[in-house]
Amino acid sequence: MNRHTFARYVSLLSPVLLCACAGTPFQTAANYHPETEARVRVYWGANVTFYMNTACVTGEAKHFVASKPGLSSLSNKTVGMPVPSDAARYFHEYIVPAGEPMTVHAQVVSERFIGGKRYRAIDAAKSSTFVPEHGHNYEIFVQDNDGPDEIFARELVSGANGISTVPHPLKPTGTCKL
Template sequence: MRKMAGVLLACGVLAGCASTGANRSGAYDPATEARIRVYLGAYSHFYFNTTCEPNDSWFLKGPPGMDVAVPGFTRALAGNTTIGMPLPDDAYKYYDEYVVNANQPLTMTFQIGGQRIIDMGAVGTTTISQRVDHVARSFVPQPGLDYEVFPYEAKWGLETKLRQLHVNGKQVSTTDVELARASRCP
């Protein structure tokens, strides 16, 4: 019975993820969609068609949005998920690329820190605690444009940078795109 409940829970979570507003299949309509590259390094999440960050009370309704570019030791070994976006010379090594709806707000959250339990074999386990830092930002992707986003440590804490990619021949350049603060939804 426990196994069946676990399977049903996993299926429900996966079904919720299947109906999100982003895809990694590479199917892309530049008239109605944009592409975005998310660099690994923080727990990242997309919330679609909203300028605020939904509250954490989603357990019974299913998670809004989707986790993106999920970090982890084995994640780096899996390689990047690419859909054909141009790559600037200063690109970081690990990333995932997504197709998102254009002309609709996209709220992105990034979080670092927290607690991890590490199994040390015969010695036992140990817990590593780090200060949790969280940032939520929003913007409206424009049709046919390519973007990349990454978190970074600013003087005041975790911050997010969004860049638009421009292709000129074989050269890929970037320009910064302004992000709006995304507060918690009411």
Template sequence: MTRHTATLFVPIVSSVLLCAYAGTPSQTAADYHPETEARVRVYWGANVTFYLNTACVTGEAKHFVASKPGLSSLSNKTVGMPVPPDAARYFHEYIVPAGQPMTVHAQIVSEQFINGKRYRVTDAPKASTFVPERGHDYEILIQDNDGPDEIFARELVSSVNGTSTVPYPLRSTSSCKS
């Protein structure tokens, strides 16, 4: 790498890395209050936004991007949730209010090769909602299907034998009606 290339490369990479970490809520295990909060893990692969205290997708509610493919997703962000044996490699964990509806909005963008050409495919967005219970841990999984994508949730159950999961019901939702 020439000196000129390095002079251009370092600031660009630094900017990209700083942007990748900006805007993500910063939480630690010490911030968790199980009497009023729950924890949620989302796996890498889809663009996922969490909308808090609403049972539909609206820009009026507090919301944040929980996961998006990119450099920031290649390191786990954890708040101390137990990890089941079948966990995917990359994930982000968040502390959320319990007893309030939470909406998960997800969309998968992928690339497909058709006749030797690469095409970007953007799936239709999906949204589901649930009410996290205090002191409980949940995982959100987005399944890329040939048809519409699906959002699944499962609850983590810790025992002396380790951590297991059980399906947790979500209700399909959409944008809020004005």
């Protein structure tokens, strides 16, 4: 295959591959049942895993990666949550069971340039837990600090002036003890 033919194939396949990578959310607003479920938005920036029906981190519980920095995270995945005016640009939303503990496990991985060399910095993982209430909407974000990173949650509240947020308490947790 000559260079011209290869360039033509790449130019034709690139948009197809980019569309395939963008994907669509595996949950939709139509699947949301507020009488038994809650919705959670997680903002881009940290590796975040949700552990369902557990108040600690364990491989035994149902869990999934909710956010992982990379090109696929630069398209929002939504399930119909209202968006506050101060929302970050990139996020993923999920429908989760209400009334059960949910553990958020997060770790920030970043690259830093020191003296012209690139270094990978891996912060210590943090975990927090809370119990989502049915019909409520929550946001999770991880703050990359100079010291230990922090996981925060806030609840979205609909009012006469639109959508506002209030801090929602999280309980620090860790790996389950056997």
